[in-house]
Amino acid sequence: MTAAAPIGRAKNIVLLGIGHTNAHVVKEWQTDPIPGCKLICISKFPTATYSGMLPGTLGRQFRDDEMRIDLKGLVDRAGAELVIAETSGLDLEGGELHFSDRPPLRFDALSIGVGSMPAGWQQHSGSPLMVPIKPMQTFLHRLDEHLRSATTEPASPLRVAIVGGGVSSVEIALCLQQRIKKGQDPFSPLTVQIFTSGRIAEGMRAASVRRIEKLLASRQIDVYSGQRVVGVGDRELETEDGNRHGADCVIWATGAVAPPVLRTLGLQTDGRGFIATGKTLQSLTDDRIFAVGDSGTVMESPSPKAGVYAVRQCPILWHNLRAFFNHSPMRSFEPQSDFLKLLNTGDGKALIEYGWLTAHARWCWRLKTWIDKRFVGEFQ
Numbered sequence: 429m430t431a432a433a434p435i436g437r438a439k440n441i442v443l444l445g446i447g448h449t450n451a452h453v454v455k456e457w458q459t460d461p462i463p464g465c466k467l468i469c470i471s472k473f474p475t476a477t478y479s480g481m482l483p484g485t486l487g488r489q490f491r492d493d494e495m496r497i498d499l500k501g502l503v504d505r506a507g508a509e510l511v512i513a514e515t516s517g518l519d520l521e522g523g524e525l526h527f528s529d530r531p532p533l534r535f536d537a538l539s540i541g542v543g544s545m546p547a548g549w550q551q552h553s554g555s556p557l558m559v560p561i562k563p564m565q566t567f568l569h570r571l572d573e574h575l576r577s578a579t580t581e582p583a584s585p586l587r588v589a590i591v592g593g594g595v596s597s598v599e600i601a602l603c604l605q606q607r608i609k610k611g612q613d614p615f616s617p618l619t620v621q622i623f624t625s626g627r628i629a630e631g632m633r634a635a636s637v638r639r640i641e642k643l644l645a646s647r648q649i650d651v652y653s654g655q656r657v658v659g660v661g662d663r664e665l666e667t668e669d670g671n672r673h674g675a676d677c678v679i680w681a682t683g684a685v686a687p688p689v690l691r692t693l694g695l696q697t698d699g700r701g702f703i704a705t706g707k708t709l710q711s712l713t714d715d716r717i718f719a720v721g722d723s724g725t726v727m728e729s730p731s732p733k734a735g736v737y738a739v740r741q742c743p744i745l746w747h748n749l750r751a752f753f754n755h756s757p758m759r760s761f762e763p764q765s766d767f768l769k770l771l772n773t774g775d776g777k778a779l780i781e782y783g784w785l786t787a788h789a790r791w792c793w794r795l796k797t798w799i800d801k802r803f804v805g806e807f808q
């Protein structure tokens with residue numbers, strides 16, 4: 429389906445969610461806007477958070493503003509429009525995006541990049557212990573508030589449980605612990621435990637996993653592998669083997685599932701609720717609609733939900749949006765099979781995995797910081 433706008437009217441390119449991939453379109457628009465088109469950016473929050481620097485900011489290695497992108501500034505520099513709103517649905521026939529608290533917005537092309545949510549967060553959202561990692565914009569504030577108000581028995585440490593065994597959970601655990609060691613917070617000391625239904629740092633090579641396990645053990649961070657968390661109460665969580673573990677705070681950082689809104693849009697999805705796309709990143713239901721980053725799944729070559737893939741899609745989306753209006757050939761997204769992994773261990777070092785190399789050193793942290801700051805700096 430390709431809708432034709434009335435002659436003379438500017439066509440609306442709407443970006444829903446300004447994460448890794450969509451933000452690139454806004455940046456490119458500053459110097460090279462698509463003729464005859466207007467760019468409208470929809471975001472739930474006035475800032476975007478760069479996840480690669482979130483653990484380091486938690487660990488007080490960076491200032492809060494260093495990991496944030498001010499969307500108003502970014503959008504203003506592009507001469508585009510920013511709308512702070514949350515969508516409530518899509519009218520494919522009319523080519524409109526709907527909201528609960530503002531009039532519908534017409535689109536000629538739409539790029540959906542609303543990210544993902546941690547699996548199972550909704551199920552336990554009623555527990556006062558829960559601090560889900562998303563939305564990332566408010567995570568640090570919510571965690572601080574929680575740790576400040578949590579009460580423990582006199583002289584006993586605060587018990588923080590992190591649910592999810594991916595690399596981001598490992599980084600959060602290590603950086604939180606290192607931050608408390610700095611002694612600048614009113615709520616030290618604390619203990620950190622990780623619960624994962626699989627194994628720790630899944631997706632990394634065995635040598636890297638061994639290194640991570642050793643590091644966690646040396647920092648007294650207990651890991652409960654193969655233990656799915658099935659309940660979160662007021663003072664404890666329960667694993668599927670029936671064991672109960674005391675906790676004062678539960679950071680919920682499990683693997684990515686589709687945000688509920690994606691299922692309401694009337695677009696074909698993959699088995700997990702993410703929008704099904706072709707290699708051009710266009711929805712299989714409607715070719716005016718692109719789905720990028722965590723929100724989309726390229727059905728022919730699905731890739732893990734990770735920022736590196738969202739970033740690799742940037743030039744493809746930018747090229748294909750222009751090609752859509754010019755009726756010129758589109759480019760295909762081919763995910764790379766492996767990528768450089770750098771894991772912040774919170775102590776001024778990082779763990780690198782690249783090909784067969786695994787190392788844990790200060791130079792890795794300097795490399796990671798350089799890459800992260802260079803990336804986020806382009807939008808700030």
Ligand SMILES: Cc1cc2nc3c(=O)[nH]c(=O)nc-3n(C[C@H](O)[C@H](O)[C@H](O)COP(=O)(O)OP(=O)(O)OC[C@H]3O[C@@H](n4cnc5c(N)ncnc54)[C@H](O)[C@@H]3O)c2cc1C
Binds near residue numbers: 483689
């Ligand atoms: C702590 C942590 C660390 C991570 N570290 C790494 C890493 O080092 N390397 C890596 O490759 N991956 C990492 N990831 C994964 C990475 O963050 C995601 O894969 C990446 O953010 C996906 O990019 P995205 O653009 O799809 O979504 P996001 O970056 O999440 O952006 C989506 C945006 O859409 C907004 N939004 C959501 N819903 C709506 C709505 N209904 N309407 C409007 N706006 C909306 C959100 O507020 C957000 O700003 C990490 C994840 C976490 C949680």
